[in-house]
Amino acid sequence: MNELEDQEYSYKRDLSEGSLVPSHHTHESSRMANLISHGMHPVPVYSRMEESLREDDYTTYRILPQLTCDPLPPVAHFSLASYPEYLLAQSSHYQHALGQPYSSWPSQEAFHYGMSSGEICRAVTSISSDGADVYSLEGYSTDQGFRHQDGNQPHALLVPPHDQKLPVEMSNICQMLQPVQVVCDVTGGGQVVVLNHCSPDQIPHSLMMDLNTVSLPKPSEQSCSTEDHSPTGKASDARHSEKTASTGLPQTHKTSAGVTFNLAPGPYASQLHQALCPTQTVELEEEGQTKGRRRVKWEKSKRPCNCTKSQCLKLYCECFANGDVCNNCKCLNCYNNTEHNLERSQAIKACLDRNPGAFRPKIGSRKQGNVKGCHTKGCNCKRSGCLKNYCECYEAKIMCTSTCKCVGCRNYEESPSKKSSERDRPDYSIYYQTRSPLACITPDVVEATCGCLLAQAEEAEKEGYTSAHAERMILEEFGQCLTQIVRSIFKSTSVQFNE
DNA sequence: GAGTTTGAAACT
DNA sequence: CAGTTTCAAACTC
Numbered sequence: 001m002n003e004l005e006d007q008e009y010s011y012k013r014d015l016s017e018g019s020l021v022p023s024h025h026t027h028e029s030s031r032m033a034n035l036i037s038h039g040m041h042p043v044p045v046y047s048r049m050e051e052s053l054r055e056d057d058y059t060t061y062r063i064l065p066q067l068t069c070d071p072l073p074p075v076a077h078f079s080l081a082s083y084p085e086y087l088l089a090q091s092s093h094y095q096h097a098l099g100q101p102y103s104s105w106p107s108q109e110a111f112h113y114g115m116s117s118g119e120i121c122r123a124v125t126s127i128s129s130d131g132a133d134v135y136s137l138e139g140y141s142t143d144q145g146f147r148h149q150d151g152n153q154p155h156a157l158l159v160p161p162h163d164q165k166l167p168v169e170m171s172n173i174c175q176m177l178q179p180v181q182v183v184c185d186v187t188g189g190g191q192v193v194v195l196n197h198c199s200p201d202q203i204p205h206s207l208m209m210d211l212n213t214v215s216l217p218k219p220s221e222q223s224c225s226t227e228d229h230s231p232t233g234k235a236s237d238a239r240h241s242e243k244t245a246s247t248g249l250p251q252t253h254k255t256s257a258g259v260t261f262n263l264a265p266g267p268y269a270s271q272l273h274q275a276l277c278p279t280q281t282v283e284l285e286e287e288g289q290t291k292g293r294r295r296v297k298w299e300k301s302k303r304p305c306n307c308t309k310s311q312c313l314k315l316y317c318e319c320f321a322n323g324d325v326c327n328n329c330k331c332l333n334c335y336n337n338t339e340h341n342l343e344r345s346q347a348i349k350a351c352l353d354r355n356p357g358a359f360r361p362k363i364g365s366r367k368q369g370n371v372k373g374c375h376t377k378g379c380n381c382k383r384s385g386c387l388k389n390y391c392e393c394y395e396a397k398i399m400c401t402s403t404c405k406c407v408g409c410r411n412y413e414e415s416p417s418k419k420s421s422e423r424d425r426p427d428y429s430i431y432y433q434t435r436s437p438l439a440c441i442t443p444d445v446v447e448a449t450c451g452c453l454l455a456q457a458e459e460a461e462k463e464g465y466t467s468a469h470a471e472r473m474i475l476e477e478f479g480q481c482l483t484q485i486v487r488s489i490f491k492s493t494s495v496q497f498n499e
Numbered sequence: 500g501a502g503t504t505t506g507a508a509a510c511t
Numbered sequence: 512c513a514g515t516t517t518c519a520a521a522c523t524c
Binding site for chain 2: 358
């Protein structure tokens, strides 16, 4: 077996979270490959997380300054303000920002970073799924010479910070990336990045830092087109649209240093979405064949809401829940726009008071061997069997977990073929009043288990063992895998497992 | 498109 | 924290 195959079948067992992790096919490796493809070269270093994971042969990575994003020299760390902070700042500072559109930037100038938001997002999100990694992105500079090879305009807006902050865990970036709006405070001599990775047509949206002195470019649309009750909503909207439409070119903002950045939808929009939300993109393609239904949550931010009573200032409104302002919605009496900043910021605050995590993405990191993630709160379905889109887990195409409090759950199999035959099979809900523990056995777990077995076979072959010996090794390996799977199941169901 | 069902969010 | 109400999306016809 050649080296490549060796790698493919060299697996590590770690079922502490119900999953088997192939050592060369981990998410980490794919993320790093993604980073490397963007000119960032990782070097394994010890970090806080690595200390805790070292026993399982995990490796965390840090992008070191000397191994930088080509062709740019190293500069900054990423750090972040919290999403709730961002939401409030966005709301409370819009008024000021909008009052002085396109004016100069404070002290240090904004600059064209030269890397598209898509590239940044891909790089960042490629390492952002499980919230357990400690990363630091470096290698960003004020160098303006770099342009994307296809000649497209970059769409990231970087602004130098006024103070120094310690880099924060990239897991926070994950939390920021999953909502539709993203704000990264690139510090350590770095910048603020304003992105909207799932709604790239709304780049940039706002800034976190020093909003009293920073004058923002006017964000892309803020009010509902059909039911905007504000007297100025449509007019300002029209003016804004005109700026783009009149030229047919993307809006840009030029700083006093002569540096420009884009304000309008970028050519990266579709590819950005494709790269960042591959699953969701597939979903959308599918839904195109189903009369526009079956949308995923974060894509909904781009879909018009239909709120009639909530003024779009409660979490019932998905635009609001996604941290977005309503845009081309069909809502009535909408206050979720920049014309009602006061009400909006009060509503945001009220939501945060009730639940500090109200604006965090509901679909969190992967658990139970489910690479797609899990619902952070779990669902509470009672009548849908968690097999309709009423169920947030089902809608997000993830299985229910032990976190869920659903009754009669049938959302515990991933196999599409099995799902298609759901109607034909007996109702097991009478046996599984809650989620099936077997939900832990995902295709990934199965695949990883097979990998372990193949690795054993390989080793036996390499060592020249007899077939009987090889068979025994494989069986023992299978036993170990099975033990860990069972332990994982018991762990997930909070039942003591005695070996 | 109207009416019903559903479950999350909000409220008590 | 549990029960109830409100709400908007999903679904059905």
